[in-house]
Amino acid sequence: MIDLLQLIFGTPFIVRALIAAILIAMIASTSGTFLVFRGLSFMASGVAHAALGGAALGFFLQETGFFPWFDPVLGAVLFAVLVAVMTGYAGESGIAQKMEVAVGVSFALSMSLAVFLMYYIPSDKVLVLWGYLVGDILLLTNQDVVLLVITTTLVVAVILMLNKEFVYVSVDYEGAIAHGMNARAYHYVMLVVSAIAIALATKAVGAILVYAILVAPAAASNELVKSVTGVMVAVFSIALFAQVIGIMISFAIAVSPSAIAGLIAAFSYVVALQVRRIRERARDQKLFEADKEETIPATFEGVVVPDDHSGHNH
Amino acid sequence: MTTEEQLAVPLLEAQDLAVKYPNGELALHDMTFSIDAPSFTAIIGPNGSGKSTLIKTILGLMKPVHGFVRVLGHDSVKDSKTIQRLIRYVPQRDHIELTVPMRVKDIVLMGRLMKKPPPRFVSGKDREVGKSALKRVDMIDLWDRPFPELSGGQRQRVLVARALAGEGQILVLDEPLAGTDAESQKMIVEALGEYQRDFDVSIIMVTHDLNPIHVFVKHVLLLRNTLVGIGTPCDVMDPELIKRVYGPAAEVVEYAGHRYCITPDSGVDRHD
Ligand SMILES: Nc1ncnc2c1ncn2[C@@H]1O[C@H](COP(=O)(O)OP(=O)(O)OP(=O)(O)O)[C@@H](O)[C@H]1O
Ligand SMILES: [Mg+2]
Numbered sequence: 001m002i003d004l005l006q007l008i009f010g011t012p013f014i015v016r017a018l019i020a021a022i023l024i025a026m027i028a029s030t031s032g033t034f035l036v037f038r039g040l041s042f043m044a045s046g047v048a049h050a051a052l053g054g055a056a057l058g059f060f061l062q063e064t065g066f067f068p069w070f071d072p073v074l075g076a077v078l079f080a081v082l083v084a085v086m087t088g089y090a091g092e093s094g095i096a097q098k099m100e101v102a103v104g105v106s107f108a109l110s111m112s113l114a115v116f117l118m119y120y121i122p123s124d125k126v127l128v129l130w131g132y133l134v135g136d137i138l139l140l141t142n143q144d145v146v147l148l149v150i151t152t153t154l155v156v157a158v159i160l161m162l163n164k165e166f167v168y169v170s171v172d173y174e175g176a177i178a179h180g181m182n183a184r185a186y187h188y189v190m191l192v193v194s195a196i197a198i199a200l201a202t203k204a205v206g207a208i209l210v211y212a213i214l215v216a217p218a219a220a221s222n223e224l225v226k227s228v229t230g231v232m233v234a235v236f237s238i239a240l241f242a243q244v245i246g247i248m249i250s251f252a253i254a255v256s257p258s259a260i261a262g263l264i265a266a267f268s269y270v271v272a273l274q275v276r277r278i279r280e281r282a283r284d285q286k287l288f289e290a291d292k293e294e295t296i297p298a299t300f301e302g303v304v305v306p307d308d309h310s311g312h313n314h
Numbered sequence: 315m316t317t318e319e320q321l322a323v324p325l326l327e328a329q330d331l332a333v334k335y336p337n338g339e340l341a342l343h344d345m346t347f348s349i350d351a352p353s354f355t356a357i358i359g360p361n362g363s364g365k366s367t368l369i370k371t372i373l374g375l376m377k378p379v380h381g382f383v384r385v386l387g388h389d390s391v392k393d394s395k396t397i398q399r400l401i402r403y404v405p406q407r408d409h410i411e412l413t414v415p416m417r418v419k420d421i422v423l424m425g426r427l428m429k430k431p432p433p434r435f436v437s438g439k440d441r442e443v444g445k446s447a448l449k450r451v452d453m454i455d456l457w458d459r460p461f462p463e464l465s466g467g468q469r470q471r472v473l474v475a476r477a478l479a480g481e482g483q484i485l486v487l488d489e490p491l492a493g494t495d496a497e498s499q500k501m502i503v504e505a506l507g508e509y510q511r512d513f514d515v516s517i518i519m520v521t522h523d524l525n526p527i528h529v530f531v532k533h534v535l536l537l538r539n540t541l542v543g544i545g546t547p548c549d550v551m552d553p554e555l556i557k558r559v560y561g562p563a564a565e566v567v568e569y570a571g572h573r574y575c576i577t578p579d580s581g582v583d584r585h586d
Contacts, residue, residue, distance in 0.1 A: 036413070037411075037413055037414045038413075039411070039413055161432075161433070162432075164427060164432075164433075164434045165432070165434075167414055167416070167420075168424060168427075168428055170411055170413070170414050171410060171411050171414050171416060171421075171424070172405065172409065172410055172411070172424070173409075174370070174375060174403075174405045174409055175403055175404070175405055175409075175428070176428060177373075177375060178373040178374075178375060178398065178401065178403040178486075179398060179401075179402070179403065179428035179429055179480075180395065180398035180399060180428070180429060181428055222413065222415065225415060226415050226417065226460045227415055227417065228414065228415060228416075228420075230415070231415055
């Protein structure tokens with residue numbers, strides 16, 4: 001046991017992977033949870049793929065020597081924020097449908113751009129670019145982890161500070177404005193901060209895993225847990241569990257840890273739906289039985305004529 | 315301003331008010347009226363007649379394209395910050411998003427916390443006021459229950475409690491009686507009526523049915539994309555007026571010395 005722990009914590013790439021797993025679970029429990037509350041889970045996917053497009057542009061500009069300072073990470077963050085702002089603008093009326101369309105369009109746009117630019121990027125860089133799609137948590141560099149720490153701190157701080165505001169804006173957008181809250185500002189802050197986190201998480205573990213880890217645990221927890229804090233804790237646990245199991249299995253058999261983590265995360269949603277159905281059936285059963293007991297004696301008391309409220313006197 | 319002058323300021327004052335949606339839909343036009351404070355005002359009219367639009371304009375959520383509306387003397391556009399302090403608002407029930415796991419207490423406390431500066435911590439007083447608001451609508455037993463799991467009528471009562479728990483002289487409620495049974499309606503209407511009397515606030519509410527509320531209501535605004543009628547509930551029980559708003563199917567019938575108003579929206583209403 002001690003040996004195993006020594007082996008794990010003595011191996012830098014495993015330590016980096018575990019740290020990243022914790023950080024991404026924190027992003028999921030904050031950003032992911034609030035995006036699902038806001039009915040915006042699809043934005044996580046749009047933003048993650050926009051990050052891919054932005055990174056492709058970064059590689060292209062660097063390689064062609066147009067803008068050698070244009071780092072792919074910068075491109076990823078810029079594109080992600082752009083998509084978030086566009087989505088936010090489309091959704092200012094408070095209608096989620098319009099945001100869905102905006103995300104769909106920017107998704108198509110950034111993926112097309114990425115595929116288009118791939119022909120003009122040297123093949124070793126194309127491999128790095130693929131990392132944005134199907135990244136590997138075991139291949140993180142120290143720099144990746146540092147970036148992830150910074151962005152996670154930002155997201156967690158903002159969401160802990162403004163969680164009531166985000167909740168109120170999600171529950172009752174009009175009411176929040178009418179009572180003097182700057183709902184529009186909160187709406188944008190939430191989207192932009194989430195976008196930055198998603199972009200950097202995408203660089204670390206790939207768009208597909210980011211999407212799975214950000215959305216599925218939040219959706220699963222939201223089916224079962226009845227308080228905002230409870231959902232956040234549940235999301236953190238599911239996301240961390242999925243990733244750690246993914247990392248462990250990848251040592252036993254040759255398989256990508258992201259794939260396992262994504263599968264577990266998605267599976268958690270299926271399980272949550274089942275649990276919810278069973279719970280509801282049990283509750284209906286109880287209600288039905290209580291009803292039976294109450295209504296049977298009532299029939300012996302005769303029919304009660306309901307108070308006629310259709311006429312009033314002045 | 316002295317108290318007397320304040321009393322003289324009308325609750326609502328509109329002049330040539332016109333409101334348009336971005337898609338070009340002219341939802342309201344040529345609205346000129348004035349309502350004295352304090353009041354229990356009902357806004358009625360068929361679907362799409364601009365009731366919610368009028369409310370959103372009063373609250374500063376929409377800007378007039380023409381004319382103005384003032385709330386206790388404050389312009390809805392220029393003084394929107396002041397108005398936001400004065401009002402407590404409950405939108406139409408379907409505007410409340412149910413994906414967030416709020417409990418009944420969270421919804422009621424929201425009525426107080428939305429007006430607090432960040433970090434919006436809950437005080438003992440908030441809790442106390444929230445509980446007494448829930449008692450007024452007989453929902454106190456549901457304090458810890460998940461809001462999305464309540465029935466439609468129960469949710470509506472909790473939302474009314476949210477308004478009762480808040481602070482501000484004017485309560486604005488968009489269709490608080492929608493989808494409620496006779497018992498819930500009675501409960502909500504009495505809670506609002508008593509609250510208005512006890513605390514000397516004004517209430518503006520949108521409704522489709524004058525029947526359950528006309529005992530408490532002081533002023534009625536009858537809308538059909540413009541102001542069609544204004545007055546006491548009895549005043550607007552005019553056959554011509556009702557037909558103009560609700561179409562030929564609507565009738566005002568006299569029977570045994572009482573007046574009944576029959577509209578597709580409201581069923582039967584009796585007036586002397
Ligand atoms: N967001 C919107 N965009 C464009 N037009 C709108 C919008 N909301 C309402 N309208 C239009 O404005 C008019 C008035 O709508 P409003 O919602 O104020 O009616 P209402 O009296 O509240 O109706 P209801 O009884 O159905 O709630 C309608 O013709 C409607 O089509
Ligand atoms: Mg309406």
